[in-house]
């Protein structure tokens with residue numbers, strides 16, 4: 001009952017934040033407003049997933065599956081062992097995957113009909129406390145290293161680094177972006 005109540009309140013709060021943004025920024029940059037709204041929606045979906053799992057640990061299969069479902073399941077290949085992550089890690093990963101997928105649609109593999117994204121994950125040896133997730137794009141336009149980065153990359157790098165001692169590596173390979181995320185599990 002408490003979890004449902006919490007879910008209800010989180011949704012109300014997010015709806016209020018959306019309404020405030022719409023009013024505050026009406027008449028200004030609509031593209032920025034849309035990407036902000038989409039970020040809020042991703043956050044809202046992450047919370048829905050946590051509610052479904054009663055804020056218990058969530059599997060990487062479900063987290064990556066949710067992103068694939070939103071952006072086109074036939075464009076994604078996912079593989080990795082059964083790994084459960086805390087609700088806090090689940091929210092951060094969901095937001096990071098949202099930024100990566102949005103970028104793939106805007107600049108990368110998902111901007112062309114045949115483009116694909118492969119997501120794989122594993123524990124890094126020797127212990128099991130570090131998770132490594134690799135996002136690899138192919139079949140998109142030729143990629144070059146950008147001269148400037150925007151909010152998307154900052155969100156991924158800073159949030160993971162601050163919250164989980166995480167490390168992010170973005171490789172702008174000609175055949176497609178390869179992003180490697182590493183974060184420490186269970187220490188928070």
Ligand SMILES: Nc1ncnc2c1ncn2[C@@H]1O[C@H](COP(=O)(O)OP(=O)(O)OP(=O)(O)O)[C@@H](O)[C@H]1O
Nearest residue numbers: 103104107108143146148149150151152153154177
């Ligand atoms: N998947 C990708 N393939 C090719 N280039 C990419 C990819 N993702 C990002 N980039 C390049 O990196 C730049 C920075 O990405 P970032 O997400 O930080 O900013 P943005 O998408 O331009 O804007 P914002 O995320 O703030 O809406 C992009 O402008 C683009 O040039």
Ligand SMILES: [Mg+2]
Nearest residue numbers: 103150152153
């Ligand atoms: Mg972006």
